[in-house]
Amino acid sequence: MTDLYSSRCEAQPHLLPRHDPVVYGEWTPDAPLTRAQMEQFDSQGFLILPGVFDKDEVASLQAEVGNLLADPAALDDRTTITEPGSDEIRSIFEIHRQNDLMARLAADERLAGVARLLLDDDVYVHQSRLNYKPGYQGKEFFWHSDFETWHVEDGMPRMRALSASVLLAANTDHNGPLMLMPGSHRNFLACVGETPDDHYLVSLKKQEYGVPDETSLAELAEAHGIVAAVGEPGTVVLFDCNMMHGSNGNITPYPRANAFIVYNALSNRLTTPYGAKAPRPSFIAARDAEPVRIRKGRLA
Amino acid sequence: MTDLYSSRCEAQPHLLPRHDPVVYGEWTPDAPLTRAQMEQFDSQGFLILPGVFDKDEVASLQAEVGNLLADPAALDDRTTITEPGSDEIRSIFEIHRQNDLMARLAADERLAGVARLLLDDDVYVHQSRLNYKPGYQGKEFFWHSDFETWHVEDGMPRMRALSASVLLAANTDHNGPLMLMPGSHRNFLACVGETPDDHYLVSLKKQEYGVPDETSLAELAEAHGIVAAVGEPGTVVLFDCNMMHGSNGNITPYPRANAFIVYNALSNRLTTPYGAKAPRPSFIAARDAEPVRIRKGRLA
Numbered sequence: 019m020t021d022l023y024s025s026r027c028e029a030q031p032h033l034l035p036r037h038d039p040v041v042y043g044e045w046t047p048d049a050p051l052t053r054a055q056m057e058q059f060d061s062q063g064f065l066i067l068p069g070v071f072d073k074d075e076v077a078s079l080q081a082e083v084g085n086l087l088a089d090p091a092a093l094d095d096r097t098t099i100t101e102p103g104s105d106e107i108r109s110i111f112e113i114h115r116q117n118d119l120m121a122r123l124a125a126d127e128r129l130a131g132v133a134r135l136l137l138d139d140d141v142y143v144h145q146s147r148l149n150y151k152p153g154y155q156g157k158e159f160f161w162h163s164d165f166e167t168w169h170v171e172d173g174m175p176r177m178r179a180l181s182a183s184v185l186l187a188a189n190t191d192h193n194g195p196l197m198l199m200p201g202s203h204r205n206f207l208a209c210v211g212e213t214p215d216d217h218y219l220v221s222l223k224k225q226e227y228g229v230p231d232e233t234s235l236a237e238l239a240e241a242h243g244i245v246a247a248v249g250e251p252g253t254v255v256l257f258d259c260n261m262m263h264g265s266n267g268n269i270t271p272y273p274r275a276n277a278f279i280v281y282n283a284l285s286n287r288l289t290t291p292y293g294a295k296a297p298r299p300s301f302i303a304a305r306d307a308e309p310v311r312i313r314k315g316r317l318a
Numbered sequence: 319m320t321d322l323y324s325s326r327c328e329a330q331p332h333l334l335p336r337h338d339p340v341v342y343g344e345w346t347p348d349a350p351l352t353r354a355q356m357e358q359f360d361s362q363g364f365l366i367l368p369g370v371f372d373k374d375e376v377a378s379l380q381a382e383v384g385n386l387l388a389d390p391a392a393l394d395d396r397t398t399i400t401e402p403g404s405d406e407i408r409s410i411f412e413i414h415r416q417n418d419l420m421a422r423l424a425a426d427e428r429l430a431g432v433a434r435l436l437l438d439d440d441v442y443v444h445q446s447r448l449n450y451k452p453g454y455q456g457k458e459f460f461w462h463s464d465f466e467t468w469h470v471e472d473g474m475p476r477m478r479a480l481s482a483s484v485l486l487a488a489n490t491d492h493n494g495p496l497m498l499m500p501g502s503h504r505n506f507l508a509c510v511g512e513t514p515d516d517h518y519l520v521s522l523k524k525q526e527y528g529v530p531d532e533t534s535l536a537e538l539a540e541a542h543g544i545v546a547a548v549g550e551p552g553t554v555v556l557f558d559c560n561m562m563h564g565s566n567g568n569i570t571p572y573p574r575a576n577a578f579i580v581y582n583a584l585s586n587r588l589t590t591p592y593g594a595k596a597p598r599p600s601f602i603a604a605r606d607a608e609p610v611r612i613r614k615g616r617l618a
Contacts (some may be wrong), residue, residue: 153532153536154460154532154535158567160569161569191491191492192491192544192546192566194566197569197570232453235454235571236571239571244492244570264569265569266492266566266567266568266569266570267458268566269460269497269565270544270566271532271535271539272539
């Protein structure tokens, strides 16, 4: 069978058409998004939704983040990723299985219910993590499409997944916010090169394979522009699995923090990786595909 | 005699009052700035002036930058500074002595005339440089006050100097623009530690001494906020010598380029460094103090 999204196989990059829908569900008057929001997600590939979580909920989540960062020994140590050249924690993976409040967050209707609407299927958490970009020394994260990695290294068959980032600190233009190229999700950028074994051990700190080339990035930026996903704590940023995104470093005193949950359609569960010998560990890419039981109401 | 701006001498940082005026000159109806602009420079420490140089002038300057970057062998090789870990040029110093158009720019009434008004003295070029932050891989420049370095390492006696940055590429919120803390110029942050010999050889790439501490930076940011000096090519950003400023890295495809000229009051010419054994070379900090002969009209 032909791999529609083959990548890291050739010496030249290619910009290929997307073969999958972006929005799978139909809008109804009861939907948790407006019709215009669904259309925007379809055409632009992202939504910025301010004030989804209220002040008290944000305070609870922030306190929990403080606890997690203060006691990394309580976590599965494979799941904590430090900054390049430092011991400072940059990400904690699988937070929805290591912390009750994060589990509740991942099941929240305002995230999982919206994912179910857009993907028109039961959803499961493909990956969850807490991202923490410290002040003063936060490093950049280069442009990439998550789907490229999830397809090649994890075996995600098609584009039927999305990410929800819950902002837990103010993300401003100055502290290295997520940058998106709106509309870039409608093409697939096949990257050059091969994937080495155990790539994930270094790629979570600094990507060296599956990296978009500069010429293609310049074309995408010219065609689509660049938007920063800024907002106050409690804002939710949703974006398609194939969105080209990245972030600059952060010399400001203001850390950037978010809880990040990737929902995949149950029908799109992982299979054999399309470009790596062995799949990455399940704390990075869940292979058990347990459907989220959606929870209504405010966070406890 | 007591050094009012002693720095790098103690184990603890100190935030000291500024003992010098910011604006030395008086506004008159013939002044090249409005009264409000002079007041803003006084209170905020900076001015962003769009459209100072027109499209044709910008095109000439950009072409000259292309020539300079394309043929570094034609330059005094001490004056070209590369990115950390790469051969890509980050800065070219002393451009006003290595290139006729840059010499004309440094003498332009729209820069030097404004500097003379604000500093109320004949002015000379203390330092000039072309800054080029490449796309994709541009590195951050950590927070600092230029005056701290110019005083300690070069022997600039008092705060009576300012910088003019002529934007030669669009500086947006996304491509690592200059960030300023408005009002921070009214305090002097005495940094900790000592200055090693030949510090400039590494500090132009990555500052390790005379670096503001994180606690003081957080206080300054809370008190003053952070503003990005964004604008189209041809914009001029003027800022006081003691402004706390820095910039994030740049992963976008869009390089950031500017011509940067520091004007010092003739009466404030350099003396013995206040904290280093030997002054830095003259291509970084001019010791001959030749007054600018101000030129009117458009760039040739």
